[in-house]
Amino acid sequence: AQSVTQPDIHITVSEGASLELRCNYSYGATPYLFWYVQSPGQGLQLLLKYFSGDTLVQGIKGFEAEFKRSQSSFNLRKPSVHWSDAAEYFCAVAFMDSSYKLIFGSGTRLLVRP
Amino acid sequence: GAVVSQHPSRVICKSGTSVKIECRSLDFQATTMFWYRQFPKKSLMLMATSNEGSKATYEQGVEKDKFLINHASLTLSTLTVTSAHPEDSSFYICSARGETASYEQYFGPGTRLTVT
Numbered sequence: 513a514q515s516v517t518q519p520d521i522h523i524t525v526s527e528g529a530s531l532e533l534r535c536n537y538s539y540g541a542t543p544y545l546f547w548y549v550q551s552p553g554q555g556l557q558l559l560l561k562y563f564s565g566d567t568l569v570q571g572i573k574g575f576e577a578e579f580k581r582s583q584s585s586f587n588l589r590k591p592s593v594h595w596s597d598a599a600e601y602f603c604a605v606a607f608m609d610s611s612y613k614l615i616f617g618s619g620t621r622l623l624v625r626p
Numbered sequence: 627g628a629v630v631s632q633h634p635s636r637v638i639c640k641s642g643t644s645v646k647i648e649c650r651s652l653d654f655q656a657t658t659m660f661w662y663r664q665f666p667k668k669s670l671m672l673m674a675t676s677n678e679g680s681k682a683t684y685e686q687g688v689e690k691d692k693f694l695i696n697h698a699s700l701t702l703s704t705l706t707v708t709s710a711h712p713e714d715s716s717f718y719i720c721s722a723r724g725e726t727a728s729y730e731q732y733f734g735p736g737t738r739l740t741v742t
Binding site: 544548554555557561563602611613614616619 | 632675719721729735738
């Protein structure tokens with residue numbers, strides 16, 4: 513079965529420190545990969561996506577993610593976190609043979625220490 | 627581009643009544659729309675997929691008679707929660723997919739439903 517794992521429920525980092533949020537998926541085919549951010553009471557904002565090509569993708573707000581096929585991973589990174597980055601982050605995958613329905617991870621809540 | 631709106635953003639209704647939530651694609655034609663439910667501090671759960679002009683496809687465990695979905699046009703889908711109960715209180719989010727880029731969904735801002 514297709515699934516997405518975000519192993520970290522909460523992550524706390526100091527403002528200015530680097531950040532890495534982990535995401536792994538299970539399935540054999542190459543997925544379409546997404547990272548979304550959700551502020552409290554809000555909808556989802558797309559940070560970045562990977563479909564094909566260069567495995568290091570750049571997104572909005574200084575985020576980037578790297579697709580590693582051998583590890584079935586798509587980790588999100590940011591070199592220097594800002595207090596406004598505190599939010600919930602969701603990794604999602606879609607597969608052609610399931611009509612590109614999005615499968616979401618359970619989310620990682622990012623807390624930023626001043 | 628690719629803006630999706632939802633209305634209302636918040637709604638409070640009494641137990642036993644029905645409430646309708648609208649999802650609109652403002653600047654593109656959405657051949658497919660999705661409805662998700664999100665419980666507090668939880669991830670999004672896909673409820674159903676609707677294609678314009680045809681019946682919605684519900685995910686396992688979702689009551690289709692309780693959550694009525696209509697996708698009457700390429701820019702509008704509605705979710706009606708019938709005979710609402712307090713346990714239906716949740717955050718409902720829609721997304722839309724266009725005719726091109728079939729792998730990409732654009733999300734609405736969500737609707738907070740509270741049933742008293």
